[in-house]
Amino acid sequence: MTTSRTVLVTGGNRGIGYAIAERMIADGHRVAVTARSGEGPAGSLTVRADMTDAATIDAAFTEIEAELGAVEVVVANAGITKDTLLLRMSEEEFTSVIDTNLTGAFRVVKRAAKGLLKGRFGRVILISSVVGLYGSPGQINYASSKAALVGFARSLTRELGARNITANVIAPGFIETDMTASLPEAQQQQYLDSIPAARFGRVAEIAGAASFLAGDDAAYISGAVIPVDGGLGMGH
Numbered sequence: 716m717t718t719s720r721t722v723l724v725t726g727g728n729r730g731i732g733y734a735i736a737e738r739m740i741a742d743g744h745r746v747a748v749t750a751r752s753g754e755g756p757a758g759s760l761t762v763r764a765d766m767t768d769a770a771t772i773d774a775a776f777t778e779i780e781a782e783l784g785a786v787e788v789v790v791a792n793a794g795i796t797k798d799t800l801l802l803r804m805s806e807e808e809f810t811s812v813i814d815t816n817l818t819g820a821f822r823v824v825k826r827a828a829k830g831l832l833k834g835r836f837g838r839v840i841l842i843s844s845v846v847g848l849y850g851s852p853g854q855i856n857y858a859s860s861k862a863a864l865v866g867f868a869r870s871l872t873r874e875l876g877a878r879n880i881t882a883n884v885i886a887p888g889f890i891e892t893d894m895t896a897s898l899p900e901a902q903q904q905q906y907l908d909s910i911p912a913a914r915f916g917r918v919a920e921i922a923g924a925a926s927f928l929a930g931d932d933a934a935y936i937s938g939a940v941i942p943v944d945g946g947l948g949m950g951h
C-alpha cells in the first residue's frame with residue numbers, strides 16, 4: 716500500500732482521465748477531477764474548470780483545498796486534437812491546441828506549485844503522446860504541444876527536484892477512447908499495422924503507469940518519459 720495523497724486529474728470525466736481517477740481511488744488516494752461537463756468516477760470530487768481559463772482553474776483548486784486538502788499529485792491529462800495538414804491549418808487551429816494542451820498544463824501546475832513546495836512533496840504527471848516525439852502528419856499543432864511537455868517536465872525537475880517534487884511524462888500510444896474512435900477506419904487500421912503489440916492500448920494501462928508514478932516506489936524517478944504504446948515509439 717502506498718501513502719495516501721490528494722490527487723487532481725484534469726479532464727477526469729471520460730477517457731484516460733476517468734480511468735486514472737478510478738485507479739487512484741482504488742489505490743487509496745483522495746481524488747478530485749476537473750470536468751467541463753459530466754462527472755468523475757464514484758468516490759471522486761468533481762470540480763468545474765476550463766484549461767484555457769486560469770480563473771476557473773484557481774477556483775477549482777480553492778474548492779479542492781477546502782474539501783480534500785492541498786493537491787499533492789497533479790495529473791495534467793485534459794487535451795484536444797484539431798487535426799489537419801499544415802497547409803490547411805489555421806492559426807486558430809494551431810494556437811487553440813497549444814492553449815489547451817500545453818498552456819493548460821502550465822496553468823494547472825503553476826497553481827499547484829505553491830502547495831507542493833509548502834507540503835515538501837509533489838508528483839507532477841503530464842500526459843503527452845507517442846506522436847510528440849514520433850511525429851504525425853496532420854498533427855503539427857498536437858505533436859508540438861505534446862513534445863513541449865517533455866521540456867516542461869525536465870525543466871520542472873531541474874527547478875524543483877531538490878524539494879521532493881518529481882515531474883514525469885507518460886506518452887501513450889493509441890488508446891481506445893473517444894479520441895481514437897473518431898479517427899477514420901482506414902487510419903485506425905494503418906496505426907494497428909505499425910504497433911508491435913498488434914492492438915490498441917486500454918485506458919487502464921495508462922492508469923497503471925500514472926498509479927506507479929504517484930506511488931512511493933517512484934520517488935527517485937523524475938524527468939522521465941514513460942511510453943505506454945505497445946512498442947510503437949521505440950527509440951525515443
Ligand code: NDP
Nearest residue numbers: 726730731751752765766792793794844887889890892894
Ligand atoms: P478524450 O477526448 O476522451 O477526453 C479529453 C478530456 O480532456 C475530456 O475530459 C475533456 O473534457 C478534457 N478537455 C478538453 N479540453 C478541455 C478544456 N479546455 N478544459 C478542460 N478540459 C478539457 O481524450 P483521451 O482520454 O483519449 O485523452 C486524454 C489525454 O491523453 C489527452 O491529453 C490526449 O492528448 C492524451 N492521449 C490520448 C491518446 C489516445 O489514444 N486516446 C494517445 C496519446 C495521448 P470535456 O469532456 O469537457 O470535453
